[in-house]
Amino acid sequence: MNAIIILSSLGIIAMLAEMFSFKKSLWYLVLAGLAVVFVVNLLDWNLDTPEQQFKNMILFDNYAVAFGGLIIILVFAWFLISYNHYKDSELNVSDHFSLIIFSSVGALILVSYTHLSMLFLGVEILSIPLYILAGSMKKDLASNEASLKYFMLGAFATGILLFGITMLYGATGTFNIVEIGMYVQKSSEISILFYSGLMLVLIALAFKVSAAPFHFWTPDVYQGAPVLITAFMATIVKTAAFAAFFRLFSNSFGLIINDWNFILSIITALTIVLGNILAAYQTSVKRLLAYSGISQAGYLLMTILAVNQESSKMALLLYTASYSISTLGAFGVLYHVMKSKGSDSLDSFNSLGKTQPLLGFVMAVSMLSLAGIPPTIGFFAKFYLFSNLLSMGNTYLWLVIVAIVGSLVSVYYYFKVIIAMYAKEGAASPLMLTTFHRALLIIITGLIIIIGLAPGILVSMDNFKI
Amino acid sequence: MGEFFKYFSPSIYNYVILSSILFAIGVMGVLIRRNIIIIFMAIELMLNAVNLLLVGFSVHHDDTGGQVFVFFIMAVAAAEITVGLAILMMIYRNTGSVSVDSLKNLKW
Numbered sequence: 041m042n043a044i045i046i047l048s049s050l051g052i053i054a055m056l057a058e059m060f061s062f063k064k065s066l067w068y069l070v071l072a073g074l075a076v077v078f079v080v081n082l083l084d085w086n087l088d089t090p091e092q093q094f095k096n097m098i099l100f101d102n103y104a105v106a107f108g109g110l111i112i113i114l115v116f117a118w119f120l121i122s123y124n125h126y127k128d129s130e131l132n133v134s135d136h137f138s139l140i141i142f143s144s145v146g147a148l149i150l151v152s153y154t155h156l157s158m159l160f161l162g163v164e165i166l167s168i169p170l171y172i173l174a175g176s177m178k179k180d181l182a183s184n185e186a187s188l189k190y191f192m193l194g195a196f197a198t199g200i201l202l203f204g205i206t207m208l209y210g211a212t213g214t215f216n217i218v219e220i221g222m223y224v225q226k227s228s229e230i231s232i233l234f235y236s237g238l239m240l241v242l243i244a245l246a247f248k249v250s251a252a253p254f255h256f257w258t259p260d261v262y263q264g265a266p267v268l269i270t271a272f273m274a275t276i277v278k279t280a281a282f283a284a285f286f287r288l289f290s291n292s293f294g295l296i297i298n299d300w301n302f303i304l305s306i307i308t309a310l311t312i313v314l315g316n317i318l319a320a321y322q323t324s325v326k327r328l329l330a331y332s333g334i335s336q337a338g339y340l341l342m343t344i345l346a347v348n349q350e351s352s353k354m355a356l357l358l359y360t361a362s363y364s365i366s367t368l369g370a371f372g373v374l375y376h377v378m379k380s381k382g383s384d385s386l387d388s389f390n391s392l393g394k395t396q397p398l399l400g401f402v403m404a405v406s407m408l409s410l411a412g413i414p415p416t417i418g419f420f421a422k423f424y425l426f427s428n429l430l431s432m433g434n435t436y437l438w439l440v441i442v443a444i445v446g447s448l449v450s451v452y453y454y455f456k457v458i459i460a461m462y463a464k465e466g467a468a469s470p471l472m473l474t475t476f477h478r479a480l481l482i483i484i485t486g487l488i489i490i491i492g493l494a495p496g497i498l499v500s501m502d503n504f505k506i
Numbered sequence: 507m508g509e510f511f512k513y514f515s516p517s518i519y520n521y522v523i524l525s526s527i528l529f530a531i532g533v534m535g536v537l538i539r540r541n542i543i544i545i546f547m548a549i550e551l552m553l554n555a556v557n558l559l560l561v562g563f564s565v566h567h568d569d570t571g572g573q574v575f576v577f578f579i580m581a582v583a584a585a586e587i588t589v590g591l592a593i594l595m596m597i598y599r600n601t602g603s604v605s606v607d608s609l610k611n612l613k614w
Contacts, residue, residue, distance in 0.1 A: 199552035213567040260612040
C-alpha cells in the first residue's frame with residue numbers, strides 16, 4: 041500500500057523537476073525512489089493477516105507483492121535502458137518520467153485491487169499516460185496514428201469493461217471481487233445479468249491483453265510508438281493486465297469455470313495461431329516483437345484457464361517474468377539498432393553479431409528465450425505452464441498441442457533475426473552504449489540463462505507461496 | 507401524488523433495456539462514423555449509458571456504492587477525453603483532417 045503512495049509522490053516530484061531545475065539529477069532520484077518503493081513493497085510480504093486498505097478496496101497479499109515487485113524491477117530496468125535516450129535529448133524529461141511513473145502506479149493498483157472501481161481506475165491510470173507517450177513524437181505521423189488508435193480502442197474497451205462491471209453490480213449488489221465470488225457460491229441460480237457482465241468483462245480484458253480477435257490495435261500501436269514506450273507497453277503493461285485478469289477470474293469466477301472456459305480456450309487457441317502465423321510474415325523487427333507479444337499473450341491466457349490450480353499463480357508469475365525480461369532485452373538491442381541505422385527492418389540487424397558481439401549475443405539469447413529453447417528461462421516457463429494446465433486432466437490436451445505447434449512456428453521467425461545477425465553481411469554500426477545500458481543487458485542475459493539452468497531455486501522455495 | 511408515481515415507477519429491467527440501447531448506439535457510433543470528434547461523442551455516450559445504469563442499480567440495491575462509482579467514471583472520462591482532444595489537435599496540425607481515413611500509415 042505504501043508502495044503506491046511513495047510511487048505517486050515520486051511522480052509528482054518528477055513533475056516539479058522542470059520548475060525547480062533539478063532535471064540533471066532527476067534520473068538518479070527516480071532510480072533511488074524506485075529502490076525505496078521496492079523495499080517498501082517487500083515489507084508487505086507474508087503478513088499473517090494482509091492489510092485491507094480503504095474499505096477493502098486494495099489488498100496487499102503475497103500475490104500483489106510478488107507481481108508488484110516484478111513490475112517495480114521492470115520499471116527500474118526500463119529507466120536504465122532509457123538513460124541513453126533522455127540524457128541529451130531535447131525532450132521534456134520530467135514530463136516523460138512522471139508519466140511513466142504514474143503509469144506504473146496504475147500497474148501497482150491493478151495487481152492489488154479487490155474492488156472493481158480500483159480495477160477501472162487502475163486500467164485508466166495505466167493507460168492515459170501511455171496514450172500521451174505513444175504520441176510523444178509530435179511531428180511523426182506514425183506516432184500520431186499509434187496514439188489515436190491506442191486512445192480510441194482503449195476508451196472503447198474501457199466502456200465495455202464498465203458496462204460489464206455494472207452488470208455484475210446489478211446481479212450481485214457489490215463491487216468487491218471476493219463478495220462476487222461468494223455470490224456465485226451461494227446463489228442457486230445465477231442471473232442472466234451476471235453472465236452478460238462476465239462476458240463483457242472478459243472481452244474488455246481480452247482487448248487490454250491483446251488477445252485475438254481483439255488484437256488488431258497492438259501491431260499498429262507498437263510500431264508507431266517510440267521504441268522505448270513500446271518496450272514499456274510490451275512488458276509492464278502486459279504483466280499488469282494479466283495480473284489483473286487472473287486476480288479477477290480467480291477470486292470471482294473460479295467456481296463457474298465451466299461456463300466460460302470454452303470461449304476462453306477458443307480465444308487462447310486463436311491468439312496463439314494468429315499471433316505466430318502473422319509474426320512469420322513481418323519484415324520489421326518492432327512489428328515482429330508486437331506479434332510475438334500477441335502469441336505470448338495466448339500462452340499466458342492458458343494460466344487463466346487453470347485458474348483454480350494453486351500452482352497457476354506461480355506459472356503466471358514465471359511466464360510474465362520470463363517474457364518481460366526477454367522482451368526488454370530485445371528492445372534494448374532494437375533501440376540501439378534503430379538509433380545507429382535509423383531503421384527497424386530485419387536487414388538492419390545484418391551482421392550485428394559480428395560487429396557488436398555483446399548486442400548480438402543479448403538479442404540471440406532473448407530470442408531463444410522467447411522461442412522457449414533450453415537452457416533459457418523461456419523454456420522452463422513454458423514447460424511449467426503446460427504441465428500446470430495438463431495437471432488438470434486431459435481436457436486441454438488439444439490446446440497444449442496447438443501451443444506447442446505454435447512455438448515451433450515461432451522458432452522460425454525468432455531465428456530469422458538470429459540468422460540475420462550471424463549469417464548475413466552488413467555494414468558495421470557505430471556503438472552508442474552507455475555503461476548502465478551495457479550492465480543491464482548483461483544482467484538480463486545472465487538472468488535468462490541462470491534461471492533457465494537452475495529453475496528449482498525459484499519454484500522450490502518453501503516460503504515463496506503466492 | 508406519491509402513490510401515482512409509485513404505480514408508474516419503472517422496474518429495473520426498463521433501465522437495463524434503456525441503457526443497453528444507449529450503449530449499443532454508442533458502440534455503433536464508434537464502429538461506423540468516420541469523424542473522430544463524433545467517435546469521441548459516441549464513446550461518451552457509452553460511458554453515460556453505464557452511468558445511468560449504475561444509478562438505477564444503486565437505487566435498486568439500496569446501496570450508495572454505485573452512485574459513488576458514477577463520480578469516478580465522470581472524473582476519469584473528463585480526463586480521458588482531454589487527452590483524446592489533445593491527440594486530435596496534434597493530428598489535425600499534421601494532416602489537416604479529423605477523419606479516421608487520414609490514419610493509414612501503419613498496416614500489416
